Amino acid sequence: MRGPRVAARALVGLALGALTAGVELFLLVLSALLMAYSLAFSRGQRTVPAVVADAAQAATELERWRLRRFLDEEGAADHGPLKALAYLVLRVPVGLLGGVVLLLIAYGAAAAIRLAVGWWITGDYMDGIPPHWWIVLYTAVAGLVLLFLAVQGLVGVVALEKAVARRCLGPSPLEEYERRIAQLSVTRAQVVDAVDDERRRIERDLHDGVQQRLVALGMLIGRARRAGDGDRAAELLRQAHEESRRALDDLREVAWRVYPAALDGEGLRAALETVAERSQLPVAIGYDVPDRPPHAVETAAYFVVCEAVTNAAKHSGAGRVVVDVAAPPPPPGDAPGGAPGSASGRMIRVRVEDDGAGGADPAGGGLAGLARRVAALDGTFAVHSPPGGPTVISAELPCG
Template sequence: MTASSEQPRARRRGPRAMADAVVRAAAGLVLGAATAAVEVVLLAVAALLMAYALAFSRGQRAVPGIVADGARRLTELERRRLALLGGSGDGGYGPLRALAYLVLRAPVGLLGGIILVLIGYGAAMAAELAVSWWITGDYLDGIPPTWWIVLYTAVVGLVLLFVAVQGLVGVAALERAVARRCLGPSPLAEYERRIAQLSVTRAEVVDAVDDERRRIERDLHDGVQQRLVALGMLIGRARRAGDHERAADLLKQAHEESQRALEDLREVTWRVYPAALDGEGLRAALESVAERSVVPVAIGYDVPGRPPHAVETAAYFVVCEAVTNAAKHSGAGRVRVEVAGSATMIGVRIEDDGAGGADPSGGGLAGLARRVAALDGTFAVHSPPGGPTVITAELPCG
């Protein structure tokens, strides 16, 4: 068995992921400026149509169908665009909420467009100055620039660029805030959803505890108890044996059986809760899982500091159960475990090269899902026939 501490692929892709996020955010802001102009036109037409509807329908149809349909389509477009900026709405809104969102969102999009135009204008001016100073020699008033003029212009340009970029960051944050306020659930609905979720997870935790107790009872009954019964029978036979050599042989068998009973008891207690998790932390406990596994297990661990105790426990049992399933049921030849995260979130990923076909609703995996849900985490199993089986869990540390 091998336990290797390897650098997770997430960290190696850090600079690329950051560059990708910047490109996506820039594309989202550019698209937002374009859609804002369309939304202004729609809102102007909507104002006229709604005024007409209020005047001639006696208030029975405040939002005409064409306005409601246009507002919904544009709002759905904005929700997809917001994914580029790291936000979204919940999708549960009517035409009035969609119109309210567009009314608040259109000025924000136009502001982003103005900042982008200013950045483009500044870049064009900087290019023109550079060409005139160092390529064409077409100086202002025919006088070549001195070093302090070049330095002054560069410093002012960098300061203005910094201010413009911060403005774009603020526009992106404002976009997310407007969507969350207008398209997200109300505080009362959010509280009700949270209460319902806590009620479900509390019931699931009780079920998970009961399942764990039944598993411990089964392990004790089928393993340790049977060996102790055999041990008692061997000792009884040794006491009744009239032959000294026969008694000595039976006592030797009893001693071996007692050693096996102790090993089974250690295995049961280790599965109930490993002592290394309290003393040395999650990494040491995972390395002990790799050492005990009958298939090679590679451990990649990149977690700053030590996570909360409940998070460590949940992550450990996710890895332990997944490795045990891979060894017993999938016929895997190797297992790779990656644990990575930050001060706010821990991610666990277990992949094996077995036959696949794992059932997420099975007792072990369903118990893990309930354990993770009790911490407001997410749990997923992807195991197509033929493999590979990938089990992931995300555990918040807050």
């Protein structure tokens, strides 16, 4: 059902584009006259009158809305009046071309209906002679070929609409490279910060947990050695044995939080099931990823779920957590080289929702670290936690 809806939206967008192209053609003619007048009488100080600039900006914003709403094309928002005018000059012929193709399709459909009604319903034959079968076949084949060409023309107009918008309103290649370099620089610094935060957390867990247990264990063993009474020494050794078991449990907990062995061996699904088993809250796991994602994506998805579940158990007062990990199929043509059903070229979507009190702070240490980890993979991370809940933590991780 998605294909027909997309096609219908594209047809509406092209029809609306044809109408706006007519209005914009009148606007461009009027703008040319006003700019010529301004150039002639302003001594070259101002070549774009304010009314022209405002009209061009408004028309461009309307076209950006149309492209976004009907043709699924996101355009850059940073453009001045000259860029807006250049865009309108190029897109008006494209919009008018789309209108011509739509009119041809409408005319062809009307002609086909008239012929069908005349041949098979009313009997209104040309010269009163019924058509031969080969005439009907020839007309049907010719009509289908023309319809195919017209549809391909509409596809080409849609591609032209998007290309013109990207070329005129989007960033230049140099600007795109500079933006990417700046983004990578920030991401690299964030990864370093995330690693430092993780090291501090491990040190804190070892100092406050395992180290204290080992100190207590040493003290118990020392007291047992100094005890003169055999029963007292046996009791102290029993306590030391219990303390060693608790220290081992704490050490395993720290190691598991640093990196779970199941993630390497059995994969993300098994690691998430372990998170659900160890959680203090009931955790429902939904997992719909056909093939195993890349290792870095598995690791990031695991830590997003682990941190979200831990926060829900410690801070939210939630009674239940729902985890959903899925790899929806990419749009056609967006996954080059990926076999159907594979994770290559897809986005792994992670969503964790709890029914707690809400109010989670995205700038908090744990969530901020997750955001940096996801950003390092060119993914997106979001926290929606209004007061009263629910809290929804989501991430999208590219697998390419």
